[in-house]
Amino acid sequence: MAKVLVTGATGFIGSKLTQRLAERGDDVTCLVRKNSKVDHLRQLGVRMAIGDVRNDDAIRQAVESVDFVYHLAGLTTAFRAADLMQVNAEGLGRLAAACADCPRPPTVLFVSSLSAAGPSSFDHPRTESDPATPVSKYGRAKRAGEIIAEEFASRVPITIVRPPIVFGEGDLPMAHVFRWIARFNIHFALGVAQYRYAMVHVWDLVDALILCAENGTRLSPANPLQNGAPQNGCGSSRGYYFVADDQQPTFADFGRMIGASLGRDQVRVFSSPGPILFWAFAASAEAAARLRGRPHVFNLDKARDALAGNWTCSSQAIRDELGFAPRATLAERLRQTSDWYRQQNLL
Secondary structure, three states: OOEEEEEOOOOHHHHHHHHHHHHOOOEEEEEEOOOOOOHHHHHOOOEEEEOOOOOHHHHHHHHOOOOEEEEOOOOOOOOOHHHHHHHHHHHHHHHHHHHHOOOOOOEEEEEOOHHHHOOEEOOEOEOOOOOOOOOOHHHHHHHHHHHHHHHOOOOOOEEEEEOOEEEOOOOHHHHHHHHHHHHHOEEEEEOOOOOEEOEEEHHHHHHHHHHHHHHOOOOOOOOOOEOOEOOOOOOOOOOEEEOOOOOOOEHHHHHHHHHHHOOOOOOEEEEEOOOHHHHHHHHHHHHHHHHHOOOOOOOHHHHHHHOOOEEOEOOHHHHHHHOOOOOOOHHHHHHHHHHHHHHOOOO
């Protein structure tokens, strides 16, 4: 039985990971903010440590005597780039520093993002050794966190996983895509219909995170400085993993696959020859979010990612090194997700 700390345990992925760790008998502590909703975590019988990644004292107390740290806490959207950096990069730095000061530093599994690596070409899915070229504020903040992780690699065993689009039971934002298809047989793919996107079901990702934490290779130390700044690429693929389903459809085909999972035929795909409408919708969503004073998952920064081209990646490394494979096909996972949305009356 391992002693484990999970940050970001109240989120979509973190809650599933915590459930899996608790069910298999690990001794789990979750670092949660004071006002977080934790009823589902209490039902799992895990411990709570109050604090967040901006609080040095809370982090240092939480990492004491643990074997593994699963670091999922982060911001996916914010009005200011500085806020994304503070949580996604500086937060990782505080956590790594606290672990480095432990008599026996725990293994850290840092959940980054495909956005940190950047888009791919049409015929070449990203691999771990490709240079990182993030295009969004979110992607650059995640990449900054990766660089900080490399700087601690000589003192703390760290592995980084870069998930693509994650979907599955409990993913409320994705429910909107399913709902339009379920109710109206319409899939909106304005400006992005032809781009391919990697994706992974949340339970398959959880399996991969545990595999990488327990058996994955660890980061190599940071690259030497080049002209006073870190090199742009990973330098070494060691310690990095992509995890995704092998089937990486175009966004138009993704809508058709959702339709099939819902029993709908001939899904109408609304597309456009250029990105103007997509930018317009993103700008409108961000303006409305600013009026409400609460960032929305769909905004101009996400549009930068979505419109940058193909977002595909290869899972060959995690397959070859750790024997990972999704437990079901993409079509089966979409059907499973559709069934959950229907049971929850979200369609």
